[in-house]
Amino acid sequence: MTPYLLFLFLGLSLGAVYASMALSITLTYQGSGVINFAAGAMATVPLYVYDDLRNGLFSLPLPGVPSMEVGEQPVWLAILLGIAVAAVLGLLVEVLISRPLRRAPVLAKVVAAVGVMLTIQACVALKFGSDARSLTAVLPTGTMRIAGIQVPTDRLWFAGIVVLAGVALAIWFRRSRVGLAVQAAAENQRAAEFARLSPNVLGIVTWVVSSVFVALSMILAGPAIGVLTPGNMTLLVVPALAAALIGRMSSLWAALAGGLAMGVLVAELQFLSQTKTWWPEWAKQGLTDAVPFVVIVVVLFVVGRSIPMRGDDEQLKLPAVRLPRNRPLVIAALLVGGVALVTLTDGSYRFGVINSLALSLIALSLVVLTGMVGQISLAQAGLAGAAGLVVSKLGTHLPFPLPMIIGALVAMVIGVLIGLPALRIRGAQLAVVTLAAAVVVQQFVLGNRLFVSTENAIPDPQLFGLDLGVREGTTIARVPFGLLVLAVVAVTFVLVCNVIRSGTGRRMLAVRSNERAAASVGINVSAVKLTAFALASFLAGLGGTLIGYSRGVLSVESFGVLVGLSILAVAYIGGIASASGAFVAGAMGAVGIVFVILDRNLDLGPYYSVITGLGLLLAVLFNPLGVAGGIRAEYDKLRARLRRGRRQDPLVPVRDVTRGDPVLRRPATRTIGEVCLRTSDVRVTYGGVKAVDGVDIEVRAGEIVGLIGPNGAGKTSFIDAISGFTPATGTVELGGRDVSSLPAHRRARLGLVRTWQSMELFDDLSVLGNVRVADDVRHRSFAFVRDMFRPSRTPSGTVTDAMTLLSMTDSSDGRPEELPLGRQKLLGVARALALTPQVLLLDEPAAGLDTPESIEFGNDLHQIAATGVGCLLVDHDMHLVFGVCDRVYVIEFGRPIAVGTPEEIRRNPKVLAAYLGGEHSELDDVEPVTPEPTAIGGL
Numbered sequence: 001m002t003p004y005l006l007f008l009f010l011g012l013s014l015g016a017v018y019a020s021m022a023l024s025i026t027l028t029y030q031g032s033g034v035i036n037f038a039a040g041a042m043a044t045v046p047l048y049v050y051d052d053l054r055n056g057l058f059s060l061p062l063p064g065v066p067s068m069e070v071g072e073q074p075v076w077l078a079i080l081l082g083i084a085v086a087a088v089l090g091l092l093v094e095v096l097i098s099r100p101l102r103r104a105p106v107l108a109k110v111v112a113a114v115g116v117m118l119t120i121q122a123c124v125a126l127k128f129g130s131d132a133r134s135l136t137a138v139l140p141t142g143t144m145r146i147a148g149i150q151v152p153t154d155r156l157w158f159a160g161i162v163v164l165a166g167v168a169l170a171i172w173f174r175r176s177r178v179g180l181a182v183q184a185a186a187e188n189q190r191a192a193e194f195a196r197l198s199p200n201v202l203g204i205v206t207w208v209v210s211s212v213f214v215a216l217s218m219i220l221a222g223p224a225i226g227v228l229t230p231g232n233m234t235l236l237v238v239p240a241l242a243a244a245l246i247g248r249m250s251s252l253w254a255a256l257a258g259g260l261a262m263g264v265l266v267a268e269l270q271f272l273s274q275t276k277t278w279w280p281e282w283a284k285q286g287l288t289d290a291v292p293f294v295v296i297v298v299v300l301f302v303v304g305r306s307i308p309m310r311g312d313d314e315q316l317k318l319p320a321v322r323l324p325r326n327r328p329l330v331i332a333a334l335l336v337g338g339v340a341l342v343t344l345t346d347g348s349y350r351f352g353v354i355n356s357l358a359l360s361l362i363a364l365s366l367v368v369l370t371g372m373v374g375q376i377s378l379a380q381a382g383l384a385g386a387a388g389l390v391v392s393k394l395g396t397h398l399p400f401p402l403p404m405i406i407g408a409l410v411a412m413v414i415g416v417l418i419g420l421p422a423l424r425i426r427g428a429q430l431a432v433v434t435l436a437a438a439v440v441v442q443q444f445v446l447g448n449r450l451f452v453s454t455e456n457a458i459p460d461p462q463l464f465g466l467d468l469g470v471r472e473g474t475t476i477a478r479v480p481f482g483l484l485v486l487a488v489v490a491v492t493f494v495l496v497c498n499v500i501r502s503g504t505g506r507r508m509l510a511v512r513s514n515e516r517a518a519a520s521v522g523i524n525v526s527a528v529k530l531t532a533f534a535l536a537s538f539l540a541g542l543g544g545t546l547i548g549y550s551r552g553v554l555s556v557e558s559f560g561v562l563v564g565l566s567i568l569a570v571a572y573i574g575g576i577a578s579a580s581g582a583f584v585a586g587a588m589g590a591v592g593i594v595f596v597i598l599d600r601n602l603d604l605g606p607y608y609s610v611i612t613g614l615g616l617l618l619a620v621l622f623n624p625l626g627v628a629g630g631i632r633a634e635y636d637k638l639r640a641r642l643r644r645g646r647r648q649d650p651l652v653p654v655r656d657v658t659r660g661d662p663v664l665r666r667p668a669t670r671t672i673g674e675v676c677l678r679t680s681d682v683r684v685t686y687g688g689v690k691a692v693d694g695v696d697i698e699v700r701a702g703e704i705v706g707l708i709g710p711n712g713a714g715k716t717s718f719i720d721a722i723s724g725f726t727p728a729t730g731t732v733e734l735g736g737r738d739v740s741s742l743p744a745h746r747r748a749r750l751g752l753v754r755t756w757q758s759m760e761l762f763d764d765l766s767v768l769g770n771v772r773v774a775d776d777v778r779h780r781s782f783a784f785v786r787d788m789f790r791p792s793r794t795p796s797g798t799v800t801d802a803m804t805l806l807s808m809t810d811s812s813d814g815r816p817e818e819l820p821l822g823r824q825k826l827l828g829v830a831r832a833l834a835l836t837p838q839v840l841l842l843d844e845p846a847a848g849l850d851t852p853e854s855i856e857f858g859n860d861l862h863q864i865a866a867t868g869v870g871c872l873l874v875d876h877d878m879h880l881v882f883g884v885c886d887r888v889y890v891i892e893f894g895r896p897i898a899v900g901t902p903e904e905i906r907r908n909p910k911v912l913a914a915y916l917g918g919e920h921s922e923l924d925d926v927e928p929v930t931p932e933p934t935a936i937g938g939l
């Protein structure tokens with residue numbers, strides 16, 4: 001028992017380190033909505049200032065500013081100056097970074113926090129050097145006897161102080177006016193204004209208090225955090241994030257308890273792993289990092305969406321995507337340029353070119369995953385490293401290029417595993433999971449002596465007897481190797497660009513734009529995300545194998561977490577949403593060609609990390625499109641200016657009311673008059689509200705059925721329920737098949753297709769793209785592989801028919817948000833038609849249309865119905881409903897009150913009472929209505 005008790009006490013002090021940082025992260029999150037990935041890096045600055053003062057130096061943490069000899073200072077003064085520096089740092093981060101990004105998308109906040117982390121760490125390394133310093137204890141040292149064991153006194157003091165200070169902070173947060181205002185503002189920005197405290201004041205208070213709190217804790221921790229280096233506190237943020245998540249990023253009490261508990265758990269597991277023979281050898285290293293990872297995944301999976309993340313309602317808006325074209329001439333020119341760069345350079349310049357090419361593949365992986373699908377991953381370098389590890393193990397046993405391909409495939413498998421949480425977790429939370437995963441890969445796999453030893457040499461690639469190795473004698477980068485890398489990169493880019501501009505790419509962009517709407521057009525959102533993770537991980541792996549071959553040996557340093565974060569930085573600077581941005585990123589990456597040029601010519605090598613960190617912050621704040629995106633945007637503006645004059649407001653075409661022949665044709669398989677949709681006893685409840693309370697309806701092929709009711713009657717909830725977008729009871733039969741238990745995308749694919757009251761279009765796709773994406777879903781066998789080689793197909797007849805019927809053809813290339821509101825609704829209908837529905841559920845499609853357009857839309861509906869589609873129309877435009885519908889159902893308070901022909905409904909007293917707000921008590925007795933089959937008008 002005794003050793004367990006000792007490790008419990010030691011674990012408490014480690015836990016106090018985690019807890020203090022978790023408290024700080026929770027506080028800043030509540031105050032600003034930023035998950036402060038830089039909390040660990042920020043804490044190093046005051047620690048160095050404090051440590052220098054204890055050694056007689058007064059140092060401002062700015063590279064290039066010399067330190068002053070001031071003689072050894074008393075502890076209290078050193079602590080005071082240390083926390084003063086922390087306060088200023090917190091203030092600067094708030095004012096310069098957090099405040100301008102208050103309403104920014106989640107990705108921008110995550111990337112900005114990473115930028116702060118990289119910049120601070122690079123500045124600290126420049127200013128204070130990279131040598132490890134041992135920290136002296138501030139608190140009383142010695143040992144104390146508790147329950148028969150000797151426990152280090154300073155550890156106990158430290159844990160005790162953090163607990164007391166944490167409790168005081170939690171009480172302040174819960175009771176004080178500022179604390180209450182911060183909590184209110186986290187729920188709703190306006191709420192804080194009632195306390196007459198501006199968001200700026202709240203931001204400053206939380207950032208300053210949290211950085212002072214964590215700085216003081218770290219100074220007091222002393223030896224409990226081990227040695228001090230510029231980087232060793234940076235990744236302490238991972239366990240701290242785990243503890244903060246235990247507190248759901250809002251409870252300081254839970255963050256405190258979670259941090260302490262995790263410290264104890266880590267310490268006890270370490271004790272077991274070191275002393276027990278049954279503990280597997282391979283699992284001895286990296287335990288400290290594996291525990292927080294497991295905690296993060298479990299917490300996020302169990303609590304999932306119920307974690308009240310700030311900005312949850314905010315769409316993850318990313319820079320507009322540039323779809324690559326793969327023009328043969330451009331590819332040829334780029335290839336010639338690449339060959340020239342490889343052959344005409346030498347030495348470190350050629351090495352820089354080769355490295356840039358390999359890095360561009362890892363950056364491309366981020367373009368696919370983050371740029372195209374909106375999934376944030378901080379683990380791409382780890383995946384590259386895993387692939388490099390495979391090459392080092394298989395390189396001597398298998399002929400090239402097998403080890404390279406297998407390495408990339410292994411990275412792909414790990415990447416998909418890391419991506420699994422993305423099925424439930426989004427935005428910033430996913431960044432937390434992938435950061436934790438990256439740390440585990442770094443420590444558990446790449447840093448594990450069992451897997452990676454000094455003999456991890458990577459043999460030179462040989463192909464058909466040709467030596468493609470990177471080195472020979474004093475040549476550090478041979479031309480054949482450079483050409484090999486160029487060839488791999490060129491082929492990969494062409495194939496990936498094909499995927500991006502094809503149906504697969506459209507599906508990815510649809511998921512990025514709006515997951516709900518994507519499911520409503522039959523897209524399997526989970527499958528798309530996992531495909532993106534697979535593709536991106538394969539790319540990162542491929543890049544990793546090339547980096548491995550170029551180094552000749554697998555080294556953890558090439559693939560560490562911070563390397564990964566710096567690749568994210570350059571990918572963002574280059575342009576995260578465009579394939580060409582990946583090239584810019586590669587050029588700017590660590591030991592890439594830009595680095596070599598700056599280092600050789602301007603001696604800026606040592607400052608490169610600071611430059612990239614600052615560049616990232618500037619890109620986030622001022623140019624989210626990145627370098628490539630910025631150039632492209634200017635080019636587009638110029639082209640638009642040249643074209644202006646030739647076009648006349650193409651996005652607001654006049655609808656062709658005089659059209660002659662019907663546009664749509666009826667498929668031979670459809671029989672007019674057969675029941676295609678039958679629902680029985682459908683019920684939806686939200687908490688205590690019965691939104692839909694036992695609704696039975698029938699819709700026949702070729703029929704237009706209305707569903708009306710006053711505001712809040714439950715019409716949208718009913719459509720949500722039968723299309724699979726809200727949990728409901730009862731049965732839904734589509735063409736005789738019970739689809740009640742199928743997910744939304746499967747119902748849509750079977751032909752139960754809906755439109756949305758709130759538009760829900762894909763803003764990242766063109767008008768035509770919005771319609772095509774629904775059609776793509778139907779041709780999906782081996783779509784991904786086929787798209788690589790044959791990306792461009794002309795839109796199918798279904799798409800052009802839908803576009804023509806709803807007069808969208810003139811607006812094909814425009815963006816949905818450029819259309820007037822009414823036409824955006826019609827685009828939703830066109831998109832639904834591209835799925836060739838059996839049943840079309842239309843939720844207020846005519847809202848925003850003027851009277852002639854509404855009449856025209858009525859005609860369109862008749863055409864749609866005439867092809868054998870059953871239409872269920874929800875709308876407040878009674879002229880439209882009574883004008884086109886064969887039958888109408890009426891619901892009120894979620895319950896059916898009438899069904900009949902438009903004429904019958906118009907005269908029904910219950911309906912009149914419901915609409916005119918009469919006395920409703922008699923409705924309590926209304927039995928669920930059984931639909932009467934009626935003749936289908938005109939068909």
Ligand SMILES: Nc1ncnc2c1ncn2[C@@H]1O[C@H](COP(=O)(O)OP(=O)(O)OP(=O)(O)O)[C@@H](O)[C@H]1O
Pocket residue numbers: 686687689690691709710711712713714715716717718757
């Ligand atoms: N997500 C939700 N959570 C809680 N209550 C909800 C939710 N969605 C709808 N409701 C409630 O359910 C009831 C039915 O709402 P619903 O939007 O389905 O009505 P509606 O007939 O479509 O209204 P409208 O004609 O105004 O669009 C309302 O009382 C509404 O406030």
